[in-house]
Amino acid sequence: MRLTCTVNGTTRTADDVWAGESLLYVLRERLGLPGSKNACEQGECGSCTVYLDGTAVCACLVAAGQAAGRDVRTVEGLAPEGELDPVQRAFLQTGAVQCGFCTPGLIVSVHDLLARVPHPSDPEIREALAGNLCRCTGYEKIMDAVRLAAAGGAGS
Amino acid sequence: MDFMTPPTWADALAIRAERPDAVPIAGGTDVMVELNFDRRRPGVLLDLTRIGDLTTWAMDGELLRVGAGVSYTRIIEELGDRLPGLAMAARTVGSPQIRNRGTLGGNLGSASPAGDGHPPLLASGAQVELASVRGTRLVPVAEFFTGPKRSVLAPDELIAAVWVRPADGPEQFSKIGTRNAMVIAVSSFSLALHPGRREVGTGIGSAAPTPRRATEAELFAAGQLPWDTLAALEPGVARRFGELVAAAASPIDDVRGTAAYRRHALAVLAQRTLTWAWRDLCG
Ligand SMILES: Cc1cc2nc3c(=O)[nH]c(=O)nc-3n(C[C@H](O)[C@H](O)[C@H](O)COP(=O)(O)OP(=O)(O)OC[C@H]3O[C@@H](n4cnc5c(N)ncnc54)[C@H](O)[C@@H]3O)c2cc1C
Ligand code: FES
Ligand code: FES
Numbered sequence: 452m453r454l455t456c457t458v459n460g461t462t463r464t465a466d467d468v469w470a471g472e473s474l475l476y477v478l479r480e481r482l483g484l485p486g487s488k489n490a491c492e493q494g495e496c497g498s499c500t501v502y503l504d505g506t507a508v509c510a511c512l513v514a515a516g517q518a519a520g521r522d523v524r525t526v527e528g529l530a531p532e533g534e535l536d537p538v539q540r541a542f543l544q545t546g547a548v549q550c551g552f553c554t555p556g557l558i559v560s561v562h563d564l565l566a567r568v569p570h571p572s573d574p575e576i577r578e579a580l581a582g583n584l585c586r587c588t589g590y591e592k593i594m595d596a597v598r599l600a601a602a603g604g605a606g607s
Numbered sequence: 608m609d610f611m612t613p614p615t616w617a618d619a620l621a622i623r624a625e626r627p628d629a630v631p632i633a634g635g636t637d638v639m640v641e642l643n644f645d646r647r648r649p650g651v652l653l654d655l656t657r658i659g660d661l662t663t664w665a666m667d668g669e670l671l672r673v674g675a676g677v678s679y680t681r682i683i684e685e686l687g688d689r690l691p692g693l694a695m696a697a698r699t700v701g702s703p704q705i706r707n708r709g710t711l712g713g714n715l716g717s718a719s720p721a722g723d724g725h726p727p728l729l730a731s732g733a734q735v736e737l738a739s740v741r742g743t744r745l746v747p748v749a750e751f752f753t754g755p756k757r758s759v760l761a762p763d764e765l766i767a768a769v770w771v772r773p774a775d776g777p778e779q780f781s782k783i784g785t786r787n788a789m790v791i792a793v794s795s796f797s798l799a800l801h802p803g804r805r806e807v808g809t810g811i812g813s814a815a816p817t818p819r820r821a822t823e824a825e826l827f828a829a830g831q832l833p834w835d836t837l838a839a840l841e842p843g844v845a846r847r848f849g850e851l852v853a854a855a856a857s858p859i860d861d862v863r864g865t866a867a868y869r870r871h872a873l874a875v876l877a878q879r880t881l882t883w884a885w886r887d888l889c890g
């Protein structure tokens with residue numbers, strides 16, 4: 452089938468989409484947007500987190516056809532080309548990135564958290580990131596990154 | 608495999624009747640896992656996310672009608688005051704991403720003995736509205752489940768909504784798992800006190816082939832709680848309630864826990880939730 456949706460503000464079309472494939476597959480394999488990562492394909496790791504009509508979801512659990520006509524925003528679309536979102540800068544400045552595989556999903560989850568709760572408490576941060584697994588950092592630097600971004604310390 | 612997106616409920620029911628090989632998909636948090644891992648290859652994916660009616664809730668007389676497509680996040684944010692037990696259970700589901708997408712209708716559709724939405728619906732005596740081109744019927748949640756991942760849902764039926772009376776007393780939900788987030792319950796328990804009617808509702812999760820009530824425990828607590836004096840709960844009453852709840856379960860050994868542990872955990876959950884709820888009532 453043919454799938455048309457808005458991705459990062461631009462209307463995009465993919466052809467020969469199989470009815471059972473995920474939005475994650477469409478983004479990575481058909482639209483050339485490999486920012487969202489594929490690790491578990493079962494909603495456990497959060498590395499594929501994207502916005503679907505403004506709501507943070509696991510792209511691996513959205514059927515491609517469910518995204519038709521909808522608004523998708525991926526980690527690639529958080530800041531204009533060549534620039535970084537404050538959340539991305541905070542991750543860099545605090546050393547919250549090691550292998551980087553979990554990072555795109557975490558960035559979207561943190562972006563979503565701070566849009567809803569500009570000054571989250573530590574328990575609120577942990578709760579918001581409960582669906583994003585990181586095998587490298589031990590999470591402490593990630594907590595630092597969220598606190599820095601929330602405090603506006605990563606620049607705007 | 609086809610992908611069909613009915614714009615209305617009537618269209619969805621017509622497709623459901625014509626295509627026995629269709630699998631409905633709402634939030635996709637169960638269905639997509641099965642597709643991604645090649646465990647299921649339906650002839651049609653029947654997408655229910657464009658049907659506006661499914662994602663609404665409203666009071667109808669004394670009852671709340673909650674559309675099958677209302678997500679856990681919305682249950683927490685919009686219905687937490689009217690359905691506190693269900694909202695507590697919703698807060699324990701998966702992660703924010705899963706709660707944003709997963710629905711109550713999908714939880715019922717999967718009919719897992721461990722589904723976290725089921726115990727609170729049992730405790731508050733909810734009914735499930737099932738619809739097909741043949742018509743609509745209401746089934747008490749306690750009669751909805753027939754076995755592990757099986758229910759009375761007929762091949763041509765869809766789940767339209769859940770009907771439930773808003774809480775008329777304290778409600779509690781508690782769940783045992785290996786961590787706070789992202790766990791399937793080892794066992795879970797939900798409790799609803801109805802001081803006006805002097806009744807107690809219960810729901811057991813993950814400790815029997817289906818979610819189920821603990822009827823004897825309900826009658827025992829209703830008879831023993833000091834409704835008139837609102838005196839402190841006697842430890843013996845809480846303990847006996849826990850024993851009766853554990854006795855109502857028929858758990859199995861599996862990777863998440865042994866039957867003996869599940870029974871023990873249930874007794875503890877039941878005692879605790881009764882203690883908390885009674886304290887809430889007495890203020
Ligand atoms: C990482 C992860 C964590 C999870 N954690 C939990 C948890 O803590 N607790 C818990 O209870 N569950 C959990 N789940 C399971 C799942 O999220 C829930 O069962 C959820 O309620 C399913 O809803 P859905 O809308 O996503 O269903 P879908 O996947 O869309 O559908 C589930 C089933 O219901 C059927 N269905 C859906 N809607 C209807 C309808 N209106 N009429 C008829 N049939 C219908 C589908 O055909 C399918 O068989 C988890 C899942 C994942 C991936
Ligand atoms: S790849 Fe989607 S949650 Fe892991
Ligand atoms: S930085 Fe390696 S998984 Fe998080």
